Amino acid sequence: MTARKAAIVGGGVIGGGWAARFLLQGWDVAVFDPAPEAGRKIDEVLANARRSLPSLYDTGLPGEGALTFSGSLADAVAGVAWVQESVPERLEVKHKVLADIAAHAPADCVIASSTSGFKPSDLQSGVDDAGRIVVCHPFNPVYLLPLVEVVPSDQTDTVIGERAVAILEEIGMRPLVVGKEIDAHIADRLLEAVWREALWLVNDGVAETHEIDAAIRYGFGLRWAQMGLFETYRIAGGEQGMRHFLAQFGPALEWPWTKLMDVPDLTDDLVDAISEQSDRQAGDLSVRELERIRDDNLVGMLRALKKTGWAAGALLNTHEQLNPVTDECGLVETVNRQIPQSWTDYNGHMSEAHYLEVFSQATDHMMQIIGADPDYIASGFSYFTVETHIRHLDELVAGEGARVLTRVLDGSGKKLHLFHELLKADGTRVATGEHMLIHVDLETRAACPPKPAVADRLTAYAAQHATLGLPDGAGSAIGKRG
Amino acid sequence: MTARKAAIVGGGVIGGGWAARFLLQGWDVAVFDPAPEAGRKIDEVLANARRSLPSLYDTGLPGEGALTFSGSLADAVAGVAWVQESVPERLEVKHKVLADIAAHAPADCVIASSTSGFKPSDLQSGVDDAGRIVVCHPFNPVYLLPLVEVVPSDQTDTVIGERAVAILEEIGMRPLVVGKEIDAHIADRLLEAVWREALWLVNDGVAETHEIDAAIRYGFGLRWAQMGLFETYRIAGGEQGMRHFLAQFGPALEWPWTKLMDVPDLTDDLVDAISEQSDRQAGDLSVRELERIRDDNLVGMLRALKKTGWAAGALLNTHEQLNPVTDECGLVETVNRQIPQSWTDYNGHMSEAHYLEVFSQATDHMMQIIGADPDYIASGFSYFTVETHIRHLDELVAGEGARVLTRVLDGSGKKLHLFHELLKADGTRVATGEHMLIHVDLETRAACPPKPAVADRLTAYAAQHATLGLPDGAGSAIGKRG
Numbered sequence: 001m002t003a004r005k006a007a008i009v010g011g012g013v014i015g016g017g018w019a020a021r022f023l024l025q026g027w028d029v030a031v032f033d034p035a036p037e038a039g040r041k042i043d044e045v046l047a048n049a050r051r052s053l054p055s056l057y058d059t060g061l062p063g064e065g066a067l068t069f070s071g072s073l074a075d076a077v078a079g080v081a082w083v084q085e086s087v088p089e090r091l092e093v094k095h096k097v098l099a100d101i102a103a104h105a106p107a108d109c110v111i112a113s114s115t116s117g118f119k120p121s122d123l124q125s126g127v128d129d130a131g132r133i134v135v136c137h138p139f140n141p142v143y144l145l146p147l148v149e150v151v152p153s154d155q156t157d158t159v160i161g162e163r164a165v166a167i168l169e170e171i172g173m174r175p176l177v178v179g180k181e182i183d184a185h186i187a188d189r190l191l192e193a194v195w196r197e198a199l200w201l202v203n204d205g206v207a208e209t210h211e212i213d214a215a216i217r218y219g220f221g222l223r224w225a226q227m228g229l230f231e232t233y234r235i236a237g238g239e240q241g242m243r244h245f246l247a248q249f250g251p252a253l254e255w256p257w258t259k260l261m262d263v264p265d266l267t268d269d270l271v272d273a274i275s276e277q278s279d280r281q282a283g284d285l286s287v288r289e290l291e292r293i294r295d296d297n298l299v300g301m302l303r304a305l306k307k308t309g310w311a312a313g314a315l316l317n318t319h320e321q322l323n324p325v326t327d328e329c330g331l332v333e334t335v336n337r338q339i340p341q342s343w344t345d346y347n348g349h350m351s352e353a354h355y356l357e358v359f360s361q362a363t364d365h366m367m368q369i370i371g372a373d374p375d376y377i378a379s380g381f382s383y384f385t386v387e388t389h390i391r392h393l394d395e396l397v398a399g400e401g402a403r404v405l406t407r408v409l410d411g412s413g414k415k416l417h418l419f420h421e422l423l424k425a426d427g428t429r430v431a432t433g434e435h436m437l438i439h440v441d442l443e444t445r446a447a448c449p450p451k452p453a454v455a456d457r458l459t460a461y462a463a464q465h466a467t468l469g470l471p472d473g474a475g476s477a478i479g480k481r482g
Numbered sequence: 483m484t485a486r487k488a489a490i491v492g493g494g495v496i497g498g499g500w501a502a503r504f505l506l507q508g509w510d511v512a513v514f515d516p517a518p519e520a521g522r523k524i525d526e527v528l529a530n531a532r533r534s535l536p537s538l539y540d541t542g543l544p545g546e547g548a549l550t551f552s553g554s555l556a557d558a559v560a561g562v563a564w565v566q567e568s569v570p571e572r573l574e575v576k577h578k579v580l581a582d583i584a585a586h587a588p589a590d591c592v593i594a595s596s597t598s599g600f601k602p603s604d605l606q607s608g609v610d611d612a613g614r615i616v617v618c619h620p621f622n623p624v625y626l627l628p629l630v631e632v633v634p635s636d637q638t639d640t641v642i643g644e645r646a647v648a649i650l651e652e653i654g655m656r657p658l659v660v661g662k663e664i665d666a667h668i669a670d671r672l673l674e675a676v677w678r679e680a681l682w683l684v685n686d687g688v689a690e691t692h693e694i695d696a697a698i699r700y701g702f703g704l705r706w707a708q709m710g711l712f713e714t715y716r717i718a719g720g721e722q723g724m725r726h727f728l729a730q731f732g733p734a735l736e737w738p739w740t741k742l743m744d745v746p747d748l749t750d751d752l753v754d755a756i757s758e759q760s761d762r763q764a765g766d767l768s769v770r771e772l773e774r775i776r777d778d779n780l781v782g783m784l785r786a787l788k789k790t791g792w793a794a795g796a797l798l799n800t801h802e803q804l805n806p807v808t809d810e811c812g813l814v815e816t817v818n819r820q821i822p823q824s825w826t827d828y829n830g831h832m833s834e835a836h837y838l839e840v841f842s843q844a845t846d847h848m849m850q851i852i853g854a855d856p857d858y859i860a861s862g863f864s865y866f867t868v869e870t871h872i873r874h875l876d877e878l879v880a881g882e883g884a885r886v887l888t889r890v891l892d893g894s895g896k897k898l899h900l901f902h903e904l905l906k907a908d909g910t911r912v913a914t915g916e917h918m919l920i921h922v923d924l925e926t927r928a929a930c931p932p933k934p935a936v937a938d939r940l941t942a943y944a945a946q947h948a949t950l951g952l953p954d955g956a957g958s959a960i961g962k963r964g
Contacts, residue, residue, distance in 0.1 A: 013718065028931050030763040031681065032766070048777060050775040050881070051777070051823065051880065052778070052780070052781050052823065054820035054822075054881075055781045055785075055820060055821075055822030055823055055824065055880075055881075056781060056785065056788075056798055056822075057798065057801075057820075058819055058843060059818065059819055059820065060818040060819055060820070060883070061820075089782050090587060124527065130486070131941050139701040139705075140717070140718055141776070141780075144777060144781070144784070145700070145701050145704060145705070145780070146700045146701075146797055147696070147697065147700035147701030149697070157488025169801075171487065172797075172798070174700040174797055176693060176696050176697055178689065178693075179688075180686075180688045182686075182688055184648075186683060186688065186689050186693065186694060186697040187697040187701055189679050189683065189700070190676050190679050190680065190694075190697070190698065190702075191683075192675055192679075193675040193676055194672050194675055194711060194923060195711070196675065197671050197672050197674075197675040198672065198711055200671075201668060201671065204662075204664075204951060205662060206661075206664055206668065207660065207668050209712035209713075210712075211668065211937070212659060212668060212672075212710065212712060213627065213709065213713050214629070214656065214658050214708040214710065215631070215658055215668040215669040215672065215675060215708040215710075216672065216706050216708060216711055217706060217707060217708055218628045218629035218656040218658070218667070219621040219627050219628075219669055219708075220621060220669060220672075220673060220721075221631030221703065221706030221707040221708070221710060222627060222707045223621075223627070224699060224702075224703030224706055224707070225699060225703040225704045225706070225783060225787075226699055226787060228694065228695025228697075228698040228699040228703060229676060229677070229680055229693075229695060229698055230691035230694060230695050230697065231691075231695050235622070236622055237489065243827025267550045278955065291952045293790065293792060294623070294897055295530060295533070295534040295623065295626060296534070296790045296792075297786070297790050297792050298534070298623075298626050298627070299534050299538060299626070299786075300783075300786025300787065300789055300790055301782075301783040301786045301787070302538055303537075303538065303785045303786065304779070304781075304785065304786045304824060305707075305708060305779060305782065306538075307782055308778045308779050308782055309826075310708055310775060310778075310779050315628055315654075315656055316538055316539065317656070319539075319651075335840060336541065336542040337536075337539065337540055337541055338536035338537060338539075338542070339537075340536065340537030340538075341533065341537055342537065342786065342789055342790075343537075347899045347924075350660035351842065352838060352842040352845075352867050352870070353835055353836070353838040353842050354835070355838070356834060356835040356837070356838040356870075356872075357835035360833065360834040360835050361540060363834075381937055384874070384875065385834055386874050387871075387873050388834075388838075388870070388871070388872040388874075389869075389870070389871045389959065390869065390870040390871075391869050392866070392867055392868050392869065392870075398537075399532070399536075399537075401542070417911060425855055431789060442829075460539045474961055476959055477871065477958055477959035478869050478870075478871050478917075478957065
């Protein structure tokens, strides 16, 4: 293979996304787009990609490649291993641009088209030396979503199709080779079907756009992000799997539910084909196992959406307010929760970082109790953790209930010295967390004393907790008992 | 409102899911289902729900309600505030069951039907006192997915519709009130459209089920889990928004892309309606802001799928192997990465728990380097962290590069005493992590010495690192400088 260099022809949202993905995966990229704003648009996509694509990895990426804007198509494609065409979806425009690319690009390079609608044979028609042309249809945002539909025609060189798959895998994508070329490939056939139905719903005044979006993102959208259509329905079929689902759901196909009524006959052959394909797809996994995988995926994704405060995550954040934790027994109960499966390691034990996540939750709650709450923080002051000491005494598994009891060891001056005990439901001590926080002015980020209302509440808690004596484990250093 | 008690009539996957959601949100539940296996099936759904629903919350849930199985429908519905009918989708069966429920249920209770296809007026037809009947169509798994389509008919009492919404919100769901009753409501119209198109693709031999699932879950499924259809396309329209998208995409509606060709005319009125609805939906958020929200959601969800090792997450885990970290300069570089936005707080600074996540990643990598790798762990031995001491010296923001350099302070006997330094790209020290780990037999979970190969490598690293002297900050306790 030649150099890790790609040419991007057409620099809109899709071309820019391709440029960003190649660059961040270490490829040099030459962009050709005569539009006056192309440079600005690519830069904006690239800025988005730089802040998000590396976040997907727990390792560093290869160093970013070099980005150049070429004055001519011939300059852009010189010496590249990959050309990506992303010009408007008009066949005459595609033909002209692909003919130009074919005339100037290296003999062994992949000439990929981002077309969402045209078959590769449509694109190749009338273009000289068109065996290098293959459809590689990505999804926006190209720098984050892994899917690429790779569609060769009979005329596409086999080696080009294979090279395309290898390169797409190298830049982190999921090439889906479509063996039989059809208009709109696979994904856009499905998207078109939904889009038409959605237009009818708006047209007929059944639902507004935000209601249709809600019907998707609070429901089946969450299923589809991780399992797709058939695997989801396999589970819906319960213990008897896909064939049972088809038997249940088949009749509904003939009901007058949609505006679009041309329905394939559910012949025995079609039922057999779908059932057998679904069996192969599931491999050794039972429906029971698939259910648990699905649930773990959903919990992880929903918890991610809680952090961004979006869609179903925003809903959970609001609903959670209905379940406040309460004070008790001199010490303050700052956490009372169940351990999520997304917090556990391959053995089902809560992994290390989440001990600090629980203690951090306890600290946040204690801050609220003494009045260093979101309003106080919005007024420009907060506490920052400067030091943490965790001792592990026992283990927690997914699903176990856990509580944290918190005491204030010192609340004088700028200090907030906390001691958290993490307990199982039966009272067994699982871990302790000792934390020193310092009160800061968020503007200068320098230490300063808290406002009187906070200082007073803190002093009262510290005095009350001092009567309990120093807890076992406080004040110790690693490897030395305190 | 009466007691927090619900009757579940029909105990399959959907009825069981309703039972689990009500129970875990503190409601008492009476199930009526004469099928012999109903009890076992409900118990299995409930077991799944108990391990996953509480994981969505960072607080405790209300105590679980009492579950009873009733011998008659009349017993089940006595004194309840909610009846959920989830019997098979046959109108004559629904009519009979709903008439029975209406005859025995309290006068002020909500009688909700899980039907995915029938209009509420179809269900009410011929049933006495049917003003209490409203469609409440949920999505599997009912205990995790928040969407419920709430569809009243003209005959449904207004107060019943309002009470249904309030109760569904109380149990953590997202009621979507559908103002105009149609067959299959909203979501199943969309699902049907996709299902038919997918059946054609299989029928015509274009794609197998796993390929269709891949086309969804590696691509648009991830978009739909958080934004739905219209908001996603609004972004695809770029800076000019929805109207521009419609202008671009409109013509494709008339192309022969799907088997189902009855397409609404994109009249000026329809374009206006969609554009105005989309503007309202976006509120004050610009396309640029929506893009960043979308990217943050995608990163969070994809990182969640990395943890479960599923779909796009499995792909990332594999792809990440292409970017290994390397050793250098006496100390061991155990982490080299960018800080994800999903790791930061409202100020954009890396939040506390993720400091330990980084150090934990460093510890795992150091374990691999000394030979305590996944194979070693699979052979029955590992290191467990018993103590952690973190000092915060500076801050990291989203998108910053960060490295960890690791040294072995002590590797004698059962001990693994590590000292990690977290550095910015320019070498500034951001935090230190000092960790004591103990080597354990995973079967007995008791301490024991490591195997010779591991012990030897550890001794070599400890000797090499001892020549560097004790690092600043090692061996200190909270509030005392070491």
